[in-house]
Amino acid sequence: MKDLPIHILLFLISGAIVVAIGALFAEPEDDAALALLPRRLLGFFLGSAIVVAVMLICEHTFAAVS
């Protein structure tokens, strides 16, 4: 567990870059891409958090060995 903050930081960095490149690809104009970015970042990280929560619940419910 001591590595958890580093893993979260790496995920935040790589996720932010993935979303930013996606926004640039979706919008040919820089200003429009920039305007799109906050909403996309929010959607991506919120979606990721939901997936994490579901996985943790599944693990705790079906795969716990304690």
Added chain:
Amino acid sequence: MTPSLATPRKGDPIVAMLLTWLVPGAGHLYLGRPRRALAAFVLIEGLYVLGFVLSAGLFLNLLPAEMRGRFAGVLTPEVGNLGALLVHLSRVGFLEQPRAWPAGMHLGMALTAASGVLNFALVSQANFDARVGESSPAQRGPAPGFAAALTWLVPGLGHWLQGRRKRALAIFVMLVGLFLLGVFLAEGFNLDRERHFYYWAGQFLLGLPAIAAEFLAGHARLDHDVAYLDAGVVLGCVAGMLNVLVMLDAYGWSEDRRLGDEPAPAPTPARSEA
């Protein structure tokens, strides 16, 4: 939509693409552009042949025995130059007995892989040339395939030449930064094709930064535990794969310019009256 500034198409785009995929330049020969065809053939096949000679054609022999098969080359950059890869495989398959790699193995593999990536850019250009023929001189700028090839070489370079300087810098900083973070985490042990055959293909899509990093720090002997090796491998590969999106963006922009379909300006936000 503004009318197209290009002349009518010169041939079937699918035929031009398939011909180019099999033999670099063949698509342009089919489209009646022999000089461009010859230049592309000499450059791209030349890279492949030189790489083949330097590496003795052994790159697929880096794969462990359980991963060797008929389609092992499908996920390599070399597949972009399909004809050369097929001839290559018919000449040098998988060796029964292991042998020492030649001195020019790494450089040779970089050249054959570069030949494949550049031929993908040429395939896209052949498709464009078949669809639109000659574009108007008023719509000059880097050709779509050329913009994509430059963006492969240096992320953002195609955008820079298109005049999109801020976007170019942002792309370069993000992608090369992500790649270098991966190299830092993996202490450079993510860079060797022998160690990570298919991840190497992903990171190779980042172009010169990945090639330079590999030759500067990528071939050391792994003699200790690297705590974040896996994370570094993944981040380096993701950076390269994101560059494919960036290449498509550069291609699309140049295509729109040459077709006269310039992107609509962003809407001005409405101001509320006080």
